Amino acid sequence: MTLSVWRYAHLALAIISFLFLTMASITGVILAIDPVTEKTQPYKVDNFDAITLAQSLPELKKVYPELIELSVDHNQFVTLEGFDADGNDFKQFVNPTTGKAIGTPKEKSEFIQWITSLHRSLFLHETGRFIVGIVSFLLLLISVSGTILIIKRQQGIRHFFAKINKDFFAQYFHVVAGRILLIPILIISLTGTYLFLLRFNVIPNPEIKTVEITPKVDENAKQIDLKDFPIFKQTHLADVEKIEFPFADDPEEFYKIKLTDRELTVNQITGKVENETLYPKAKVLETLSLNLHTGRTNAVWAIILGIASLNILFFIYSGFVITFKRTRTKIGKNKFTADEAEIILLVGSENGSTLGFANKIQAQFLADGKKTFMAQMNQYQVYPNAKNIIIFTSTYGIGEAPTNAKNFENLVIKHPQTQNIKFSVVGFGSKAYKDFCGYAVKIDELLTAQKWATRLLDLKTVNDRSPEEFTNWVKEWSEINLIALSTAPALYSGKTPKLKALNLVSKNTISENDKTFTLHFQTKDKFKSGDLLAIYPANDHRERFYSIGKINNKLQLVVKLHEFGLGSQYLHQLKNDEIIKARIIKNSSFHFPKKAKKVIMIANGTGIAPFLGMIDENSKLIETHLYCGFRHQNETTKKYQEFANQQIEKQHLKHFQLAFSREENSNYVMDLVKKDADLITDFLQDNGVIMICGALAMQKDVEQVLEVICQEKLGKSFDYFKTKGQLLTDCY
Numbered sequence: 001m002t003l004s005v006w007r008y009a010h011l012a013l014a015i016i017s018f019l020f021l022t023m024a025s026i027t028g029v030i031l032a033i034d035p036v037t038e039k040t041q042p043y044k045v046d047n048f049d050a051i052t053l054a055q056s057l058p059e060l061k062k063v064y065p066e067l068i069e070l071s072v073d074h075n076q077f078v079t080l081e082g083f084d085a086d087g088n089d090f091k092q093f094v095n096p097t098t099g100k101a102i103g104t105p106k107e108k109s110e111f112i113q114w115i116t117s118l119h120r121s122l123f124l125h126e127t128g129r130f131i132v133g134i135v136s137f138l139l140l141l142i143s144v145s146g147t148i149l150i151i152k153r154q155q156g157i158r159h160f161f162a163k164i165n166k167d168f169f170a171q172y173f174h175v176v177a178g179r180i181l182l183i184p185i186l187i188i189s190l191t192g193t194y195l196f197l198l199r200f201n202v203i204p205n206p207e208i209k210t211v212e213i214t215p216k217v218d219e220n221a222k223q224i225d226l227k228d229f230p231i232f233k234q235t236h237l238a239d240v241e242k243i244e245f246p247f248a249d250d251p252e253e254f255y256k257i258k259l260t261d262r263e264l265t266v267n268q269i270t271g272k273v274e275n276e277t278l279y280p281k282a283k284v285l286e287t288l289s290l291n292l293h294t295g296r297t298n299a300v301w302a303i304i305l306g307i308a309s310l311n312i313l314f315f316i317y318s319g320f321v322i323t324f325k326r327t328r329t330k331i332g333k334n335k336f337t338a339d340e341a342e343i344i345l346l347v348g349s350e351n352g353s354t355l356g357f358a359n360k361i362q363a364q365f366l367a368d369g370k371k372t373f374m375a376q377m378n379q380y381q382v383y384p385n386a387k388n389i390i391i392f393t394s395t396y397g398i399g400e401a402p403t404n405a406k407n408f409e410n411l412v413i414k415h416p417q418t419q420n421i422k423f424s425v426v427g428f429g430s431k432a433y434k435d436f437c438g439y440a441v442k443i444d445e446l447l448t449a450q451k452w453a454t455r456l457l458d459l460k461t462v463n464d465r466s467p468e469e470f471t472n473w474v475k476e477w478s479e480i481n482l483i484a485l486s487t488a489p490a491l492y493s494g495k496t497p498k499l500k501a502l503n504l505v506s507k508n509t510i511s512e513n514d515k516t517f518t519l520h521f522q523t524k525d526k527f528k529s530g531d532l533l534a535i536y537p538a539n540d541h542r543e544r545f546y547s548i549g550k551i552n553n554k555l556q557l558v559v560k561l562h563e564f565g566l567g568s569q570y571l572h573q574l575k576n577d578e579i580i581k582a583r584i585i586k587n588s589s590f591h592f593p594k595k596a597k598k599v600i601m602i603a604n605g606t607g608i609a610p611f612l613g614m615i616d617e618n619s620k621l622i623e624t625h626l627y628c629g630f631r632h633q634n635e636t637t638k639k640y641q642e643f644a645n646q647q648i649e650k651q652h653l654k655h656f657q658l659a660f661s662r663e664e665n666s667n668y669v670m671d672l673v674k675k676d677a678d679l680i681t682d683f684l685q686d687n688g689v690i691m692i693c694g695a696l697a698m699q700k701d702v703e704q705v706l707e708v709i710c711q712e713k714l715g716k717s718f719d720y721f722k723t724k725g726q727l728l729t730d731c732y
Contacts, residue, residue, distance in 0.1 A: 009141075009145050010142060010145040010146055010149060011319070011323060013138050013141050013142045013145065014142055014316065014319055014320075016138060017135050017138040017139065017142070018316050018320075020131065020132070020135040021135060021138075021139060021312060021316060022313065022316060023118070023119075023122075024119060024132065024135060024309075024312075025309045025310070025312040025313045025316075026309075026313070027115050027116075027118050027119035028119065028188075028305070028306070028309035028312075029306050029309045029310050030112075030115050031112070031115060031116060031119060031294070032295055032302050032303065032305045032306030032309060033302075033306065034108070034112055035074075035075075035294065035295050035296045035297075035299065035302040036299045036302050036303060036306075038075050038296075039075060039299040039302075041075070041077070041103070042102070042103070043075070043077040043078075043093045043102055043103050044075060044076050044077055045078075045095050045096060045097065048076050048096075048237065048238060049236065049238045050236070051096055051097060051236065051237045051238075052232060052233055052234070052235060052236055052237065053226075053229075053231075053232035053233075053235045053236075053237060053240070053243075053257075054226065054227045054228070054229060054232040054233040055097060055227070056096040056097060056237055057226050057227075057232065057243075058225070058226045058227045059096075059097055059098060059099050060080065060094070060096070060099045061226065062099065063098075063099030063100075064080070064082050064083070064084060064099060065083065065084075065085055066082050066083040066248070067080065067081070067082040067245040068081045068082045068083075068244075068245060069081045069082075069242065069243065069244055069245065070240075070242065070243040070245070071241065071242045071243075072237060072238070072240050072241060072242075074291065074296040074297045075296075075297075076238060077093050077103075077105075078093065078094055078095075078096045078237070079091065079092070079093055079094075079105055080092060080093075080094045080099075082245075091104075091105060092104055092105070093105060096237055119132070120132060129196070129199060130196075130200065132192075132196070133192070133193065133195075133196025133197070133199070133200070134196075136188075136189050136192030136193045136195075136196055137189070137193045137196070139185070139188070139189035139192070139312075140186070140189035140190055140193050142189075143182065143185050143186050143189055146178055146182075147178075147182060150175060150178060150179060160179065161179060164176060168325070168351075168353065169318075170317070170318035170321035170322055170325075171318070171322050171325075171351055173314070173318060174314075174315060174318040174319060174322060177311050177314060177315070178315070181307070181308045181311050184304050184305060184307075184308035185308050185311075185312065187292050187293075188293060188305065188308060188309070191289035191290070191292045191293035192293055194285065194286075194289045195286065195289050195290065195293065198282060198286055203282060204282065205280075205282045205283070205286070206280050206282065221269050221270050222269075222270070223269055224269070224270055224271050226271075228271065229266065229271030230271060231264065231266055231271060231273050232266075232271065235257070235259070239259050239260055240257065240258070240259060241258045241259065241260060242257075242258040243255060243256070243257050243258075244256040244257075246268045248268075251268070251269055253268060254266060254267060254268060254274060255267075255268055260284070260287065261278065261279050261284055262276060262277060262278045262279055263276070263277045263279075264276055264277075293305075322351060325351060325352050325353075330352075330355070331347070331355065331359075331374050331375065331376065332359075334372075334373050334374060334375075335366055335372075336371045336372060336373055337373065338373050338375070338381060338383055339383070339384055339385065340371055340373070340385060341371045341372050341373030341383065341385065341386060342370065342371045342372070342385055342386060342387045342388065343365055343370055343371065343372040343373075343386070343387065343388045343390070344372070344373055344374075344375075344383050344386045344388065344389045344390070345358050345361065345362055345372060345373070345374040345375075345390050345392065346374075346375060346376070346377045346379075346380060346389065346390070346391050346392070346393075346408075347374065347375070347376055347377065347392050347393070347404070348376070348377040348391070348392070348393030348394060348401060348402045348404060348405030348408065348439070348443075349392075349393070349394055349402055349404065350394055350396045350402040350403060353394070353428070353465055354392050354393065354394045354402075354428045355392075356492075357392055357426075357428070357462075357465075357470055357492055358374060358392045359374075360491060360492055361390070361474075361485065362374045363542075363543065364484070364485050364486060365483070367542055367543065367544070368483065368484055370483065371385075376404040376405070377391070377393065377401075377404060377405035377407075377408040378404050378405060378406060378407045378408060378411070380407075380408055380411040380412060380415065381411070381415055382415050382416075382417060382418065383417065383421070384418060384419070386417070386419075386421050387421060387422065388421065388422050388423070388424070388456065388481070389421050389422070389423045389424075389447075389453075390423070390424050390425075390426070390477075391423065391424070391425040391426065391440075391443055391447075392426050392428070393405055393425070393426075393427060393428065393439055393440050393443060394427075394428040394429060394439070395427065395428075395429045395435065395436075395437055395438050395439040395440065396439070399435035399438025399439060399442070400438075400439060401439050402439070405439070408443070409442075409443075409446055412446060412447070412450065416450065416451070416452055417450075417452040417453075418452070419452065420452055420453075420454055421452055421453060421454070422453075422454050422455070422456040423447045423453050423454070423455060423456060424455075424456045424457045424460070424473075424477060425440055425443055425444040425447065425459050425460070426440070426459075426460045426461075426462065426470070426473050427439070427440020427441065427444075427459060427460070427461045427462065428440070428461075428462045428465060429461065429462075429463065430463060430464050431463045431464075436461065436463070437459075437461040440459060440461065441459065444459040456477070456480060456481075457473070457476055457477060457480070460472065460473040460476075467489035467490065467491075467492040467493045468489045468589070470489070470492050471487045471488070471489050471492065471589065474486070474487050474492075475487050475729065478696060478731075479696060479699065479700060479731075482696045482697055482700065483696070484696060484731070484732035486532065486545055486585075486732075487587075487589065487590075487729070487730060488531075488532050488545075488585050488586070488587035488589070488590075488730075489586075489587075489588070489589060490532075490585045490586040490587065490588075491532070491534075491545075491585050498583075499536070499581040499582060499583050500523065500524075500525050500581070500582065500583060500584070501523075501579050501580070501581060502521040502522070502523045502555065502579070502580050502581075502582055503521060503522045503523070503577065503578075503579055504519060504520070504521055504574050504575070504576055504577065504578045504579075504580065505520045505521060505522050505554060505576070505577075506519070506520045506576060507519045507520070507574060507576065510561055510572070511634070511635065513632060513634055514632075514634040514635055514636050515560055515561045515562075516558060516559070516560050516561075516605075516606065516636045517558075517559055517561065517571075517572060518556060518557065518558050518559075518636075519556070519557045519559065519571060519574070520551075520554045520555070520556050521554065521555040521556075521557075521580075522554060522555075523555055523584075525584055527548055527550060527555060527584045527586075528548075528550060528586075528591050528592075528613075529548060529549050529550045529591070529592065529610045529611075529612075529613030529614045529616075529617065530547065530548065530587050530590040530591045530592065530610045530613075530614065530730065531547075531548045531584055531585060531586055531587045531591075532545045532546065532547060532548065532584070532585040532587050533545070533546045533547075533548050533555065533557065533582055533583075533584060533585075534582060534583045534584075534585055535567060535570065535571070535580065535582045536581070536582070537566050537567050537569075537570035537571075538566065538570075542566065544566060544567030544570075545585070545732075546559065546567070546609070547587075547590075547606075547607070547609045547610045547693060547730060548584070548609070548610060548613065549609045549610050549611070549612045549613030549614070549616075550613040550616070550617060551612060551613050551616045552616075555584075556609065556612065556613060557571070557609060558606045558608060558609035558612075559571050559572070559606060560605060560606050587730065589728065589730075590610065590691070590693070590728055590729070590730040592614040592617070592618070593689045593691075593728070596622060596687070596688060596689040597622070597623065597686055597687060597688060598622065598623040598624070598625075598683050598686060598688035598689070599622055599623070599624045599625070599688065599689050599690075599691060600624075600625045600627070600680065600683055600688065600689070600690045600691070601614070601615075601624065601625065601626045601627065601691045601693075602627045602628075602669060602673065602690065602691065602692045602693075602694075602702055603626075603627070603628050603629070603669070603692070603693045603694045604628065604629040604630070604669050604694035604695055604698045605629075605630065605631075605694055605695065606694075607692075607693035607694025607695070607698075607730075607731070608626075608628050608640065608693070608694075609693075610693055610730070611626060611691070611693065612640075612643065615644075615647050615652050615653050616647065616652065618647075618652040618653070619652075621651045621652065623654050624652070624653050624654060625653075625654055625655040625656075625657075625676075625679070626644065626653060626655070626656045626657070627657050627659070627669050627672045627673060627676075628640065628656075628657070628658050628659070628669060629658075629659040629660075629661065629668050629669030629670075629672075629694075629698065630658065630659070630660055630661070631660065631661050631662040632660060632662050632663060633658075633660050633663055637658060637660075640658075641656070641658070644656035657672045659671060659672050668698075668701070669698060669702065670698070670701045670702050670704075670705045673702055673705050673706065673709075674705055674709075677709045677712075677713060678713070680706070680709055681709060681710070681713040681714055684710070684714070684721050684726060685714070687724075687726065688726065689725075689726050689727070689728060690706070690726060690727050690728070691727075691728045691729070692727070692728070692729045692730075692731060693729070693730045693731065694731055694732075695731060695732065696731045696732065698731070699729055699731040703718065703727075706718045
């Protein structure tokens with residue numbers, strides 16, 4: 001059977017029985033407490049297991065002239081019934097070696113009786129017992145199917161107790177607790193099922209036939225003391241369930257002794273065993289099953305059963321959380337078909353967490369108007385218009401494919417693409433395992449061997465779903481393809497905070513030759529310049545991101561109005577004091593560097609927004625230079641110039657340069673960088689940090705200039721400084 005069959009079987013059984021299992025588990029926890037409480041009562045004597053009937057019965061006879069019945073319960077408390085010297089009847093716990101009364105038996109509390117009835121029959125008598133029995137059987141099937149799922153997950157029973165990849169809390173502890181408590185839960189379900197089958201005669205349970213002994217009185221028989229009865233010497237009190245005493249004056253009466261596995265009839269004169277009836281195996285197994293199911297004979301086992309019952313409740317909760325996460329992170333309806341799409345995203349995921357990353361990328365592609373198509377790896381086919389294929393895959397078990405990628409390797413061979421396609425593989429896993437991202441490595445090698453496939457990036461691996469590591473891939477892919485993708489790790493954390501209210505305090509107007517406008521919002525939430533603001537202009541899934549500047553504790557956005565821009569049109573029509581719902585996304589990878597001695601800021605267009613806030617808050621007076629490129633000189637750029645002059649006076653900014661690409665003597669921001677090559681090399685050698693914000697094309701051009709400068713001036717590649725963390729970017 002395939003993994004999916006076992007998974008669906010496991011889920012279906014849980015759905016069918018979870019209400020009854022919840023009830024049985026809650027009552028089971030309560031009932032597990034009862035035997036533990038009983039064990040604390042002081043009615044059991046020391047060395048009970050060593051006491052024989054030959055030691056006990058003579059002592060009891062000395063104290064009580066007439067005895068009717070002795071019983072030993074599952075706590076090994078001895079209850080004696082009879083008449084005392086005054087002829088009064090009694091029923092009490094006694095010390096079996098001295099006959100001393102040590103307590104009075106009491107009925108279980110009404111509450112425990114009520115819980116027991118609910119646990120056994122749901123107050124529905126035989127119908128309820130049948131339902132509870134079926135639920136026990138379903139729990140057995142759930143346990144078996146769960147065990148098989150763990151074995152498959154761990155790639156064999158040899159690795160049953162190997163480390164488990166921790167995807168999220170519910171999934172991890174569902175498997176861990178399942179392994180630890182597998183045996184107790186199997187015993188609970190198996191014994192419950194057996195008792196059910198016995199009660200309804202599915203398993204034959206023959207009655208114990210009591211053989212009536214015809215009394216034969218031997219008047220010459222010699223009276224033997226009880227302590228000398230051979231059978232009494234051999235029989236321990238711990239093996240006794242009940243003894244019925246004979247009338248002392250009637251030689252035709254016998255001792256009737258019920259042991260755990262047989263019944264004996266013993267002559268009270270000679271001590272001879274007149275009859276022995278062995279219990280059928282079904283009866284012995286019934287008693288054993290009842291003891292194991294209730295924990296009544298052992299306090300430690302009762303505690304284990306209570307913990308197991310409590311964990312069944314956790315299994316119900318965590319199982320449905322796992323199911324919910326899987327269904328919530330399904331691949332949605334694609335806007336473009338597989339034949340139309342230019343970017344193909346294929347996902348291999350066992351529990352949906354990898355799909356969450358892919359969904360975030362897909363949403364950004366669609367928002368940018370890209371023709372994309374996303375599918376499971378098992379749905380791989382020919383993509384006639386594809387230019388890029390991106391594989392996001394986790395690894396299941398020990399280097400194996402997740403369920404929805406089992407057929408991918410065969411499909412790649414079966415369906416070769418008809419044109420050259422660039423590919424990139426992103427693997428998700430945990431470094432706690434030696435086969436870290438093992439399946440992603442296998443797929444990367446498979447695609448490398450295909451004639452139609454061209455590597456775009458080296459295999460990227462993400463440890464423990466780290467958003468920071470994932471954004472390293474996002475940055476590289478975005479820069480190479482010049483397609484804007486958010487590089488804020490918080491966006492990929494999987495946690496979607498609630499939208500917060502922001503109050504628009506002010507907004508300037510646009511003019512015919514200046515389509516840029518600035519907004520200031522008041523918010524109670526904490527934020528920093530460089531963070532992102534996500535807005536939802538159409539109150540649907542479509543997000544738009546804007547880089548934040550913090551000025552005078554207000555959240556500032558710089559936005560360019562586009563004729564058909566969803567986000568810019570929405571922000572432009574806002575009125576002062578209007579409230580919007582949005583969320584602030586922490587973008588710690590693009591905050592002003594606290595430990596840098598010097599900072600160079602390079603921007604074009606609205607990319608200046610976060611730098612305005614950073615400069616305004618540069619209270620430590622870190623040496624900062626700002627280079628900006630715009631198309632035209634207008635009112636907005638004049639305001640930037642005024643702002644820069646004010647900050648220079650406050651020593652928050654040392655140097656500010658502007659480049660205009662559509663004016664006379666046009667130049668670009670990269671030309672400003674070329675001109676200050678000596679300054680930049682000094683910065684880099686002095687561990688200064690360069691920050692770039694704006695268009696991806698601008699970033700690419702600037703980095704090419706920086707590469708030339710570093711090679712010519714320092715004899716090193718600019719990559720050397722990038723790996724030292726001396727370049728921070730947020731481009732789109």
